[in-house]
Amino acid sequence: RINGSFGVALLLIGVLLGSVEDLVLFAAVALISILLHEAAHVSVMRRYGGTDAHIVLQAVGGLAVSADRIRPRRARVGVYLAGSVATFVLLGLPALLVAARWDDAPASVEAALTYVVWLNVWLAGFCLLPVLPNDGGRVLYEVLGVAVPEVTAARAAAAISAVVALLVGGSVCVVLLAGDPFARGFTAEQAVGSLLLLYLAVTLLVYAAVNVTALTNSGTADVAHDIERAFLALCDGDLDLAEDIVRHSRAQDADLLRRGYVMEILAWVALTRGDRARATRVFARVPTQMAHR
Numbered sequence: 566r567i568n569g570s571f572g573v574a575l576l577l578i579g580v581l582l583g584s585v586e587d588l589v590l591f592a593a594v595a596l597i598s599i600l601l602h603e604a605a606h607v608s609v610m611r612r613y614g615g616t617d618a619h620i621v622l623q624a625v626g627g628l629a630v631s632a633d634r635i636r637p638r639r640a641r642v643g644v645y646l647a648g649s650v651a652t653f654v655l656l657g658l659p660a661l662l663v664a665a666r667w668d669d670a671p672a673s674v675e676a677a678l679t680y681v682v683w684l685n686v687w688l689a690g691f692c693l694l695p696v697l698p699n700d701g702g703r704v705l706y707e708v709l710g711v712a713v714p715e716v717t718a719a720r721a722a723a724a725i726s727a728v729v730a731l732l733v734g735g736s737v738c739v740v741l742l743a744g745d746p747f748a749r750g751f752t753a754e755q756a757v758g759s760l761l762l763l764y765l766a767v768t769l770l771v772y773a774a775v776n777v778t779a780l781t782n783s784g785t786a787d788v789a790h791d792i793e794r795a796f797l798a799l800c801d802g803d804l805d806l807a808e809d810i811v812r813h814s815r816a817q818d819a820d821l822l823r824r825g826y827v828m829e830i831l832a833w834v835a836l837t838r839g840d841r842a843r844a845t846r847v848f849a850r851v852p853t854q855m856a857h858r
Contacts, residue, residue, distance in 0.1 A: 590673065594680040598652055602689075603627040605651035606644055613640040636801070642707050645700040649689040657685030683761055691765055694733060696772050697726040714809050716791060720780065727776035734769030737762055792826050799830060799837075808834045 603620040606629030610618040615631035629648070635641045660681035664670075670678070693701040702722060709718035741762055791810050798807040811827045832847035 586673075587676070590677055591680055594677060595684060598656060598681070598684040599627040601655065602648040602652045602692075603629045605647040607631075609640070609644045609647045610635055613644070636803070638707050638710065642704055645703045645707075646693075649692045649700060652685040653689045656681055657689060661686065688761065688765075694729060694769075695722075695725055696730045696733075696769065697722055697776055698772070702726050714812075715794075715806055716810055723776040723779045727773050727780065730769040730773035730776065734766050734773060737766040737769070741766060792830070795827075795830050799833060804834050804837060 599622065600620065607615075607618045607620060610629060610631045613635050615635055618629065618631040621628045621630055629644075635644055660678050664675075664678045664682065667674075667678075692699055693704075695705040696702045697706065705725060706718055706722040709721050712718075713721065741759070795807045795810040798804075798810065807830060811830050828847055828850050832844045835841075835844040835847060
């Protein structure tokens, strides 16, 4: 599936490159690289039961989407790693080796190799940075989730993501400002490199802001998010995760309605496990206003 913003992004890059030939070359490399990256994600999703897994192309690249939550945890880690590993091994590394040994390559081939390296080595590395919502950030969250409760893992991952995004994004900004990347006389390959660096810097700073916002949000909004995640886990049959999320949520900060939802989820977890006595006790703690709604 192709979003119209994908074509707009390619058109803008073509304007910056300055020629139709460079645009076609870059577009071909970008399309192949993105499709391979996302196809690797989709392949692993389907391997672990992801239904209707498909690729969506948009301005910022591509997305691999599945109708189901992938389980178990190691399968999700495999999904997140598959894209960057596939593009680096199948495209990025071979392009690096060829470029290092082909000194007198034609200009078009040299440009194509440069684009392949940028998109499948440097951007693959960017995707694996431990920054949410990048693939690397999602791997970080899953790894932390092995050692600590899911809610704690989410907050820790957001904190680490914000720090890493600020450090790397700020460093890229310094490089761009020091090198005057948009000075006249740059080749098309250098222009693409500078454009991708600018994209990385802006994206990382936006990710830093998003993660800082996630950390500073508390109270009702935080509990509402926890309730939503716990409900989805309950629907997926992941009772341990559902119970873990609501027990570690900030229920004491929530209003009466949301505290009631927390108790209901705990009661349904107990009932699903066959513990009717516990479910009855928990249901008895649901606020009276909710019990009669």
